[in-house]
Amino acid sequence: MGQQLPPTEENRLVALARVLQILREEDNASVLIETTLDYLSAEFDYRLIWIGLYDRLEHRLVGKGGKAPNGETSFLKKNFLLTPGDLLEQVVIQQRPVSVSDLREETRAGEWRRAALQFEVEGALLFPLRCKDRCFGLVLLGSHLWGVSPAPGERAELSLLFGSLATALYQIELEWQRSATKRPDQTFFQLFDELQQKLTLSKRLETIVNLTQQFIIPTRTNIYWYSPQRRYFWHRVTNQQMIRGVSDLRNSAPGITVAEAEDFYQMLVADRLVAIGSGRSPLRAESTGQLLSRLHARSLLAAPIIVQDELAGFLAVEDQEARIWEGAEKNYVRAVAQIAALVAGNEDLETRFEQSRSNTNLVAQVAEVLASNTDAKNALSTVGQLVCKRFEVPGFLVLNADRDDTYTLLYQYPSLNQRSLTIPIPILEDEEWQQMKPDGGLIAIENLEESEHFSNWSKALSQLGARSLLLHPIQNGDAKGMLLITHNAPRTWNSTERLLATVVAGQIGWLLKLVKLKNNTIALSSQQQTLQTGLTQLWEANSDRVWLEYLANLLTAPFALLLSWQKVSKPQGKITASVGALPSVDNLTIAVEGDPLLQAALASSNFYDCSLAGLNPISKKWLNYPQQAKAYLFPVRTYFHETAMGMFVFAFPDGSQFPTHLGEIATILMRQFAWYRRNQQQTATFLKGRRDNQTLNWYKHRCLEFLHQAVANWLALSETEPQGNKIEIGGQSLQQTRQQQKLRELEDIEATLTSVIAEEDWQLKGSLGVVSVPSLLKRSLRLVETSYQKRNLLTRIHNAGGLTVYSDRFKLECVLFELLLVAQSRAPEGSEIEFWCRTLPAHIEVLLVETWEVQPTNKSAAKLPWEIPADSFTPTNINLKVCQRIIQALGSKLRFHKLQDGRYLTRLILPTPRK
Known part of the structure; x- marks a missing residue:
């Protein structure tokens, strides 16, 4: 046990108060540790005193000195790595004091065990320096006595001392973190003040670049502006400190083409920050190397400048050293780039207003041309001229879907350097549209050579000399047309051009629909409308009665019912839906093979009609309509030789006539219903079989797992059971008893699996x-x-x-x-x-x-x-x-x-x- 020196209790309290005051006021860690060591040496009679601070990154204790019997302090300033199971790590992790009776015999003490032998230390106390559930280090107190244990007063005094030291270390760390954190708020205030004083966009961008350079302190800071027509980033502004001449500017701030770093461009378009440095990059290795080589840098922090949802350029912070970008630096660059976007967006309001007025005039002119011109080709010729002039492109084509799965050229705007299209273009299937554009809208290709799509259009596009294009589907009734705007060089299509193309495509689609409607006859239009409505009702009907009610209204039948049965050897029919006044036959079962009316209808390939006046008694049980009526029956089947799944019955009283002109359409709709029901039944059967197979597969897999585990357990028991010490239980060794038990388990599982193999080969029982x-x-x-x-x-x-x-x-x-x-x-x-x-x-x-x-x-x-x-x-x-x-x-x-x-x-x- 540690023993106090002779000074009185009052003197000890005064000394402790003085030390605690120093710990509260001092902000130097070395002074704090030295004061603590002096106090421990003066007030306590411990043979060994050592203080170590905890390094969280390296998971080690850094020795800060102490007191040793022979005055040797080099050992006390060593660094001690913490390993799992180590005594020192236990104190650091658990943050609780540990008392060791004899440090010389403690196997977990590591190097301190040898030190205890050298310093002749037996008992030891280890106190953690703990504050706010964090360990900042520990204090080791060693005594020449065995089993040292401090008195309650002494323990309280040590806890107070070490707690105050840990609190002081915590405050020092907080202050260090505050001083090390970059504070962008002051820089932003300065930026806003200076931006108000600058009158031109160039001066404002220079201010943004200079303040960014001051805050982050890289090698250089640049702003690059984007040219959509050339797909090129040209250097616009650099920090003034780096401009020493024209040659220096060319070397430090070159332009960048999109082709040199395609994925870098895509990240900027997606409004994402690009951070490259210290072996980390979100880009492909090839793109990263080309980009850094082009910029003569080893680290890059680039934030996009987005104006009106379009990429205007990017702010680049470049460093010639491999650098890890801090979160504050990333946030700052991101925010400053957004400020640059606001500045640039407010600069060209007049230009954008004129452009908006020009776009509005274009839409109005196209609408006027299409509405006032009865000749489609003349109208498309005028529209093509307007679009090519506004977009500054040489190619404008309108394609129409043909019956042979190709697009035919409906119109092509001629120009001096535009060649005519003679090669057929295959139709794009819906799956291809979904891959390129999930919403089925406009597709913009900036560079066809880099695009993965349109491989089957390559010959036709090559004939047109197209290297970039805007593609938008034109809805022309059931046929699908296509608007194609092409350019003979790679370029970026901005959002305004995309919107205009969408509007023009919609207007052209309207024109083509109008032309098609004029060419169709009224009768064919009526039939198609009826058929389309019927199919829509079929897919949207949530019950058989809804669908039957639609058919009854279509055929103007006041009475209708639907019989349904399963495809079995002796089918039994039931009325599953009815329309109109009908006696209650909810639970009536109809023998299909024994009903003459149903058999006659099944033998017919079309509607089967009969008078209800002479109806046989068997059929009257379920078809109990007024006798002065005529019934029309149609089987529910997809084609004539297929086994029917039911029967449609429509009854017309005297005075009502069956609409023969709708008979073909009704036949198509009812056969579509048969296909629909057949598909439902097949789907239900497939899903049930799938569930049954899943269940059976799971069950047999579990059986195999049980067998595998039982065999593995038996083998493990056989291999691990000791052969020397045999315990006799009832005349048998313990090993034999366990093996017999495992064998019984194996026999039990084998018996179960035998029944599974014999009785549950295809279904569970x-x-x-x-x-x-x-x-x-x-x-x-x-x-x-x-x-x-x-x-x-x-x-x-x-x-x-x-x-x-x-x-x-x-x-x-x-x-x-x-x-x-x-x-x-x-x-x-x-x-x-x-x-x-x-x-x-x-x-x-x-x-x-x-x-x-x-x-x-x-x-x-x-x-x-x-x-x-x-x-x-x-x-x-x-x-x-x-x-x-x-x-x-x-x-x-x-x-x-x-x-x-x-x-x-x-x-x-x-x-x-x-x-």
């Missing part, structure tokens, strides 16, 4: 029986025992004693195994998984609760799992869906819930054995 709940849960937990132990997950079973259920034991084990694996994936390491059981009327409820933390044994005050409010949800995990289907097939229920604190609860309800 339930093998129901009485199952012990405790045994079931224990077997399931044994399957995940190894994986749970790796993550330190604890398991508990509550209230399961003596409970039994009536179900398929092996399938329940598979389901519980899956639920335990899912719970393991969600549970944090070291948490707890619990099973809770309770008895319900004719059922047993088993709850799987993810506790996420180890709960105390005594839970009398805690709520039971079924008392905690929880929200049920449908799992997205396919394995859990399979488990639900298997449990449902066994006559049980499996539900999933989420508690308010984020934990999960799984509820399994199983039937009890019948008495």
Whole structure:
């Protein structure tokens, strides 16, 4: 135990107060440590005193000196790396004092163990320098006595001293962080003041560049401006400190073409900051090298200048050294680039106003030309001239879709250097449109040589001499046209040009539709309209009755019904929808093969008509309409030789006539309905088969896992069981007993798999029986025992004693195994998984609760799992869906819930054995 020197208690308190005052007022770490060491040496009789500060980046303790018996201080100023399990690391991580009875015998002390032997130190105290849950270092006090333990007063005095030292170190670190952080706010105030004093855009951009150079202090700062027609960034402004002559400006600030750094350009267009430095770059390695070589820099920070949603240029901070850009620097450059965008945007208001007026005039002129000109080609010729003049392009083409899956040239604006199109262009399919433009709108290609699309158009575009283009679909009724605006050099299409192209395409589409409508006959138009409406009603109808009601209205039939049946050997029909007054026949079953009216209608290839006056008694049971009526029947089938799935019946009383002119359209619509129903049935069958196969595949996979795990456990037991110490139990060794137990488990699984192979080759079959709940849960937990132990997950079973259920034991084990694996994936390491059981009327409820933390044994005050409010949800995990289907097939229920604190609860309800 450390022993105090003779001064009185009052003198010690005075000395402590003086030291604490120094610790509060001093801001030099060396002085703080020296003061602390002087106080410990003067007031305490410890043989060894050492203070080390914690280096978080290197995870080590940096020695700051101390007191040694022989006056040797070189060891006390060494650096000590912290390793897992180290005594010093324990103090740093746990931030709690540690007392060591004999430092010479402590195996975790590392170099300090040898130092204790050298300095003849036995007992030792290790105190962390802790402030706000952060460790700044530790203090080691060594005594020549064994098992040193300070008195309560001494411990309090040391805690006060070391706490004050840690607080002082914390304040020093905070002050250092404040001084090291860049403060852009003052620079922004200065920037705004100077911008107000500058009258031209060039002067304002120079101010932005100069202040950015002062704040970040790179090698140079530049602003590059973008030329869309040339796809080129030209140097506009540089910091004045770097301009020493024309030759220097050319060397330090060259222009950049888009082709040299395509991905750099794309990031700027997407309004993203580009930070390159110290081996880090968001660009491809080739682009990064070309860009830095072009700029004669090793680090780059570039922020786009976006004006009116268009890329106007970028602000570049360049450094000739590999540099890691700080967050404050990135934010500053980003903000300054936005200020440059505001400055540039306000500079050319008059120019933009004139351009906007020109765009408005163009749209108005195009609309006037298309509305006043009855000849489509003359109208397109005038529109082509206007568009080419405004866009400053040589090519304007209008294409129309042909029946042979190609585009035909409807119009091409001629010019001196524009060649005529003679090569057919294949139609772009919807999938290709979706790949290039998901919304089906305008496509702008700046450089066709760099584009991945239009490979099948290459010959035609090459004939036109096009290297960049604007492409917009033209809706021309059912046909698809295309507006093509081309340029013979790579260029950027700005948002205004894209908008104008979209408007012009819409106006041209309107013109083409008008021409097409004039060429169509009124009768054909009426039939197409009816057919289109009918198909729309078919796809939008949410029930058979809605669709039947539409057909009845189309045919003006006051009475209609729909019979439906399955494709089986002896189909039984039922009325699934009806329109008009009809006697109640909801539950009536109709034998299709025994009904003469239905058989006659099925033998007809078109509508089958008959008078209801002489209807046979069998058909009158379900077709009980007034006798003064005529019925028309049409089978639900896609073609004549297909087995029908039902029958449409339309009845017309005396005075009403069947509209024969709509018979062909009605036939098409009803056959489309047959295709629709057939597709629904096939889809339902496919989905059911898919679910069944998923379930069977999952189940057999789990069987193989069980067999694999059982064999692995048996082999592991055989290999790891010691051969020397044999414990006899009932005449057998412990090894033999365990091996027999594992063999019985293997035999059990083999017997189960035998029945699976023999009886469940293509579909699951339930093998129901009485199952012990405790045994079931224990077997399931044994399957995940190894994986749970790796993550330190604890398991508990509550209230399961003596409970039994009536179900398929092996399938329940598979389901519980899956639920335990899912719970393991969600549970944090070291948490707890619990099973809770309770008895319900004719059922047993088993709850799987993810506790996420180890709960105390005594839970009398805690709520039971079924008392905690929880929200049920449908799992997205396919394995859990399979488990639900298997449990449902066994006559049980499996539900999933989420508690308010984020934990999960799984509820399994199983039937009890019948008495």
